Amino acid sequence: MITILTGGTGGAKFVDGLRNVVPPEELTIVVNTGDDLRLWGLYVAPDLDSITYMLAGKLSRERGWGLQDDTFSCLQAMGQLGQPVWFHAGDHDLATHIFRSQMLADGKTLTEATAEITSRLGIKARVLPMSDSRVETRVMTPSGEFSFEEYFVQRWFQDPVESVRYAGASEAKPAPGVLEAIRSADLVLLAPSNPVSSIAPILAVPGIRETLLESRARIAAVSPIVGGAAVSGPAGTLMAAQRFAVSVAGVADFYRDFLDLLVVDVQDATAAEELKKSGMNVLCTPAILGSKEDRIALAKSVLEEALPPPATPVPAAPEQP
Amino acid sequence: MITILTGGTGGAKFVDGLRNVVPPEELTIVVNTGDDLRLWGLYVAPDLDSITYMLAGKLSRERGWGLQDDTFSCLQAMGQLGQPVWFHAGDHDLATHIFRSQMLADGKTLTEATAEITSRLGIKARVLPMSDSRVETRVMTPSGEFSFEEYFVQRWFQDPVESVRYAGASEAKPAPGVLEAIRSADLVLLAPSNPVSSIAPILAVPGIRETLLESRARIAAVSPIVGGAAVSGPAGTLMAAQRFAVSVAGVADFYRDFLDLLVVDVQDATAAEELKKSGMNVLCTPAILGSKEDRIALAKSVLEEALPPPATPVPAAPEQP
Numbered sequence: 001m002i003t004i005l006t007g008g009t010g011g012a013k014f015v016d017g018l019r020n021v022v023p024p025e026e027l028t029i030v031v032n033t034g035d036d037l038r039l040w041g042l043y044v045a046p047d048l049d050s051i052t053y054m055l056a057g058k059l060s061r062e063r064g065w066g067l068q069d070d071t072f073s074c075l076q077a078m079g080q081l082g083q084p085v086w087f088h089a090g091d092h093d094l095a096t097h098i099f100r101s102q103m104l105a106d107g108k109t110l111t112e113a114t115a116e117i118t119s120r121l122g123i124k125a126r127v128l129p130m131s132d133s134r135v136e137t138r139v140m141t142p143s144g145e146f147s148f149e150e151y152f153v154q155r156w157f158q159d160p161v162e163s164v165r166y167a168g169a170s171e172a173k174p175a176p177g178v179l180e181a182i183r184s185a186d187l188v189l190l191a192p193s194n195p196v197s198s199i200a201p202i203l204a205v206p207g208i209r210e211t212l213l214e215s216r217a218r219i220a221a222v223s224p225i226v227g228g229a230a231v232s233g234p235a236g237t238l239m240a241a242q243r244f245a246v247s248v249a250g251v252a253d254f255y256r257d258f259l260d261l262l263v264v265d266v267q268d269a270t271a272a273e274e275l276k277k278s279g280m281n282v283l284c285t286p287a288i289l290g291s292k293e294d295r296i297a298l299a300k301s302v303l304e305e306a307l308p309p310p311a312t313p314v315p316a317a318p319e320q321p
Numbered sequence: 322m323i324t325i326l327t328g329g330t331g332g333a334k335f336v337d338g339l340r341n342v343v344p345p346e347e348l349t350i351v352v353n354t355g356d357d358l359r360l361w362g363l364y365v366a367p368d369l370d371s372i373t374y375m376l377a378g379k380l381s382r383e384r385g386w387g388l389q390d391d392t393f394s395c396l397q398a399m400g401q402l403g404q405p406v407w408f409h410a411g412d413h414d415l416a417t418h419i420f421r422s423q424m425l426a427d428g429k430t431l432t433e434a435t436a437e438i439t440s441r442l443g444i445k446a447r448v449l450p451m452s453d454s455r456v457e458t459r460v461m462t463p464s465g466e467f468s469f470e471e472y473f474v475q476r477w478f479q480d481p482v483e484s485v486r487y488a489g490a491s492e493a494k495p496a497p498g499v500l501e502a503i504r505s506a507d508l509v510l511l512a513p514s515n516p517v518s519s520i521a522p523i524l525a526v527p528g529i530r531e532t533l534l535e536s537r538a539r540i541a542a543v544s545p546i547v548g549g550a551a552v553s554g555p556a557g558t559l560m561a562a563q564r565f566a567v568s569v570a571g572v573a574d575f576y577r578d579f580l581d582l583l584v585v586d587v588q589d590a591t592a593a594e595e596l597k598k599s600g601m602n603v604l605c606t607p608a609i610l611g612s613k614e615d616r617i618a619l620a621k622s623v624l625e626e627a628l629p630p631p632a633t634p635v636p637a638a639p640e641q642p
Contacts, residue, residue: 041423073392077416081441091412095398098419102362120402 002303003185003217005130007032007198008050009064010224010231010289011191016054017295018189021303024055024124028181032193033110033129034137034166034201035148039087040078042097043104046149047198048114048129049096056121064232067092086154111175128181130202133172137201138165139238148197157234161241164196169204182211187306190221192231192287195254196238212258220261220306222287222298223251227267231288247271252280261306263287263298323624324506324538326451328353328519329371330385331545331552331610332512337375338616339510342624345376345445349502353514354431354450355458355487355522356469360408361399363418364425367470368519369435369450370417377442385553388413407475432496449502451523454493458522459486460559469518478555482562485517490525503532508627511542513552513608516575517559533579541582541627543608543619544572548588552609568592573601582627584608584619 002022004015006029015029029051036045046065053059053067060068070090079085089097096117103113109132118127139151141159151157182188190199203209212219228247230236236246244250248264248271255262262280264272265287272284285301288294323343327336327350336350350372357366367386374380374388381389391411400406410418417438424434430453439448460472462480472478503509511520524530533540549568551557557567565571569585569592576583583601585593586608593605606622609615 040419041426042419071392071394071412073412074395074415074419077413078420081416081420081438083416083420091392091394091415092398094395094412094415095402095404098361098363098395099399099402099404105362117402 001026001028001181001185002187002189003028003030003181004189004191005030005199005202006047006051006191007193008035008047009193009233011047011193011198012050012054012059012064013289013295014189014191014222014298015051016059016292017289017297017299019055019125020292020296021299027125028177028185029055029125029127030130030175030178030181030202031127032198032201033131034135034197035152036134036136037087037147037149039089039097040083042094042101044087044089044097045100045110045114045129048127049093051127052096052114052118052121052123055118055123055125055127058121066090087149088153109175111177126177126181128177129175130178130208131172131205132175133168133205135169135172135201135205136167137197138167139197140164152197152234157237161234161237163241164200164238166201166204169201170206172205174205174207178205179207179211182208182215182217185215185217186308187303188212188215188217188219189302189306190219190255192222192224192289194224194230194233194235194238195244195251196235196242200254209258215258218260218306218308219255219258220263220283220302221251221255221259222263222302223248223265223268225251226265226288248282249275252278256280263302263305322347322349322502322506323508323510324349324351324502325510325512326351326353326520326523327368327372327512328514329356329368330514330554332368332514332519333371333375333380333385334610334616335510335512335543335619336372337613338610338618338620340376340446341613341617342620348446349498349506350376350446350448351451351496351499351502351523352448353519353522354452355456355518356473357455357457358408358468358470360410360418361404363415363422365408365410365418366421366431366435366450369448370414372448373417373435373439373442373444376439376444376446376448379442387411408470409474430496432498447498447502449498450496451499451529452493452526453496454489454526456490456493456522456526457488458518459488460518461485473518473555478558482555482558484562485521485559487522487525490522491527493526495526495528499526500528500532503529503536503538506536506538507629508624509533509536509538509540510623510627511540511576513543513545513610515545515551515554515556515559516565516572517556517563521575530579536579539581539627539629540576540579541584541604541623542572542576542580543584543623544569544586544589546572547586547609570596573599577601584623584626
């Protein structure tokens, strides 16, 4: 059994590789909900959606978010009604937001709503929100504090970042099944998602970090930093704001207290050697996730390195005469 | 000032004529909300929407409901999620439902939400729901009781109808402005909408019928029954279920206690003569509302017949020497 902690875009690419090499029933995916927002009164969970759409084979490859071939008529009409249009909800995508919002309004938890959505889309992997409580990643900038999606999408992550906090985290509880999925896994994988805005909110939910520390599972992280910069998005800016080096060493520091293996791209071979000297297990392998082949190759490399080899078969006892 | 009581489809066509011959600022349109429903958790007001879209020049002419050139991607996705798809909300149309639902959830009344929507669409006429209270038209059939939209759209109005009731009406209050609009109008018009399912719910809100009876305004109705059958929809079935003749005489009976003028189509010339003998004022004029020209012609005929002629100018006093 494999448990993955992940955000949206980068994480979805990693999950895409895994779903092609591991039976989906063996995957539990714990997803960041720190970016969740109310859009037009609807509850939108960007990372849950990206993971769900990827698992359903419907994530837009061009955009990296939303659905393939989606249209934006409702968004346009919302603009005509004077409503905010910076968050690009597609018409097809909107069905997920409406259905989820209805279930939440009817008293279902986010975990239950997520299970309904994934089941109706034929997804066999288990997708769990990190928490059913509201935890909001807040980004402090010289222009004020913003929700993550405001900072990231509405403001194009152009603001200098002073700090990041996870509002509500201290009172939050892990969603049902999350701690068990970490405890009982053979392998826990941290996807190459933004450590500060995708993985740290998960770790900020009381009990999750502690369970990682105690778990007997192997714990491996794939670095979203390659060659000293984020593959995409504001991971570099946010890591620097949190006083981490924007490097694979910074990623290692971010996860050091529970990490068994760090996976870095071949561009970081030199840094990998340094890390190994410091006692960190490092796998250096192509980790830029463009094509489907890249994704499958990374998943295979990581599993090969991180999963314990099958036990040597016990020799049969000599037959009794 | 003209106040119109109306439902959706037929009423919208009548309103289309009026808006072309009367300055929109002089129109107050009181709309049936007995068909309103929750769709996917969203508050949908079919008649308010039809009237609003017509006034905005965006009502689909082909369908008679919804928006011109709308698409149905979200609906399709909702079907994939196992949600009901019998009510065909278009992608563009959905913006209205989402925006209205958000305003209602934020504590605005339906009157306030309607004013926001019409104002943002540049509509100058005043559109009022009949009530801010929930009144639901319920149709009893041998297969059980249904909401009007279930009976009409989901079940294609194929069920025999035993009776119709307006659940919640006795506790409802007219929306702010409705009674004043009836009291202060020069003319109150009942659109050629289904008397039982579009006009009667309005009349069932306590105070509205009483105000019509007391109003000094002229009150005219356009018959939705032409040649002994409804122009469209289940008006015939529902009138018969309520023990009214499916004829212009039945329409006259439906409105008799407050009606000053009944407008009927030229096909009903003979019936019109009979009605005149019974003391009813009747205008017999082309009342099938296909083209824009038909609609404008009907509006002009009705206004000419129903509105008092301008007062004869008082002759100027002879000039004092």
